[in-house]
Amino acid sequence: MPLTVSDRARNVIASPIRKYVPLIKAAEEAGAEFIKLHIGDPDLDAPPRILRAIRSYAGKTLPYAPSSGLPEHVAAWQAYYGKLGVAIAPSDFVPTAGCAEAIQMAMMAVADPGDDILCFEPLYTGFKAAARMFGVNLVPVPLDIADNFALPAIAEIEKRVTPKTKAIIVINPDNPTGKAWRKEELEAVLAVAGRRNLFVISDETYREIVFKGKPSTMLSFPRYRDRVIVVDSLSKRFSVPGARMGCVVSFNRDVSGAVLKFAMARLSTPTIEQLAVAPLLRDPGAYVKKVVAEYKARRDAAVGALAKIPGVVHGRPEGAFYVVAKLPIPDADAFVRFLIQDFRKDGVSVTVTPIKDFYATPGRGADEIRIALVRPPAVIKKGIGLLAQALKEYGAERSRDKAVKR
Ligand SMILES: Cc1ncc(COP(=O)(O)O)c(C=O)c1O
Structure with missing residues (x-):
């Protein structure tokens, strides 16, 4: 009799955020650089007080x-x-x-x-x-x-x-x-x-x-x-x-x-x-105040940069550190693979997360991505600039593919 795992084991989902990590690693090993805006892993320095206390445990x-x-x-x-x-x-x-x-x-x-x-x-x-x-x-x-x-x-x-x-x-x-x-x-x-x-x-x-x-x-x-x-x-x-x-x-x-x-x-x-x-x-006052001011500057940078991309509809976040954007393409998963595997501008690309797996309704959100604001404002602007160029190139490539098929 074959060994079988539980229904639970078969049904559990892989993290849609972490599933691209192997692809990104392979591209990096081949020399690519990425502005990484896919995981909500804060880049800000941890509070020195916490780090000191961990280091000095006696x-x-x-x-x-x-x-x-x-x-x-x-x-x-x-x-x-x-x-x-x-x-x-x-x-x-x-x-x-x-x-x-x-x-x-x-x-x-x-x-x-x-x-x-x-x-x-x-x-x-x-x-x-x-x-x-x-x-x-x-x-x-x-x-x-x-x-x-x-x-x-x-x-x-x-x-x-x-x-x-x-x-x-x-x-x-x-x-x-x-x-x-x-x-x-x-x-x-x-x-x-x-x-x-x-x-x-x-x-x-x-x-x-x-x-x-x-x-x-x-x-x-x-x-x-x-x-x-x-x-x-x-x-x-x-x-x-x-x-x-x-x-x-x-x-x-x-x-x-x-x-x-x-x-x-x-x-x-x-x-x-x-x-x-x-x-x-x-x-927590002083540390948290600084963190919030930084995320607000990043939100402003991201929303400002997204507003300049033709055909993109974006959220206007009032909190946390993410922005959702609806892209003028049918399949954000395929586009993110293109970002990781094909698109480079001077050797650099950008990573974001497709969010269809953030929906419980099958089919919703297929053209949407999440941008995590985990880099300073200037880097976020650059990352979204790369996204804009990649959308143009991706659109051109898709039109070429369609023309060839016809
Ligand atoms: C809304 C929300 N809840 C929970 C978590 C889990 O965070 P942690 O387990 O690190 O506290 C996250 C992480 O991104 C989150 O965005």
Whole structure:
């Protein structure tokens, strides 16, 4: 009898962001250079305070941390949420290996195989991968680049709720759209959750990275306290994705209790990093302010450069550090392969991510890409300039191919 892996193993998706890495590596080995705007891996220096603390760890042993977090770490998160006006108790909080693990635990806590979770598409692919692993169906509410990903009429959300629906996902600010949700939009989604007895999984990884208005959290709506599960992370706001520092915060005892048991099953998150991030969590102001100003300058550079390319429709991000662009070509996957394998300007090309895999609806987003603003403004401008030239060349090549076929 042949050995077979699980349905889960067969169904899980590869990261659409990371799948081009081997192609890029092969091109680099052949001498190509790339302006890399495909992965949301911050290029900004990590806070020196965190690096110093990691380097100066003086312990003679490196023990496990408790699954519920080291007391210093938990207290620092409490202080951080306190500044957002939200009082959390240690039992409301479970540390996780980044928001990626927090997403998985939140999803496992609320949905069984065969259940539905509503989402707005396009959405961060970590949710899609988790849903596939757990046999959960993501039911998309489509947002449209033409109106900068505005929320549709509430009836559009509500009509998708069925007896199998367990939760609604909100990513605020959003990857990939850069949408920063307005208070009324959050309230509208919470009201649906209230009416239809659903949880809301609120991914607030990019909380501070908003270009107008103040950072917020869905935990600050007292009426919906029991429904909201925040999944959070220091990866982006502190530029430390390698520290793997995230958390689940929920005032719902059943949820936080279940998440703590999931956490116990994989023991703990890194001890040294938990200690190292605590001082900055208590006092993130100056570092985060600089980071936000830098991303705003990058957003401006990207949007300005995209606006000059004929036929391109682009989002106008209000937060996070990505821009979605709809290109005047049918298949962004083929175009990205062209960028990696064929297009060169003085030996240099640019990498971006096709986002059809950020949609739950098959076929949507085939002509769209995401640009990650992970290089300084001048480099982003240059990268988007290369994109414009590549589009021209690609268009010319396609017309030539068509002419030959005729
Ligand atoms: C919206 C969103 N959530 C979660 C994550 C996962 O981040 P991490 O696991 O590093 O905290 C990312 C990473 O890009 C993201 O964009």
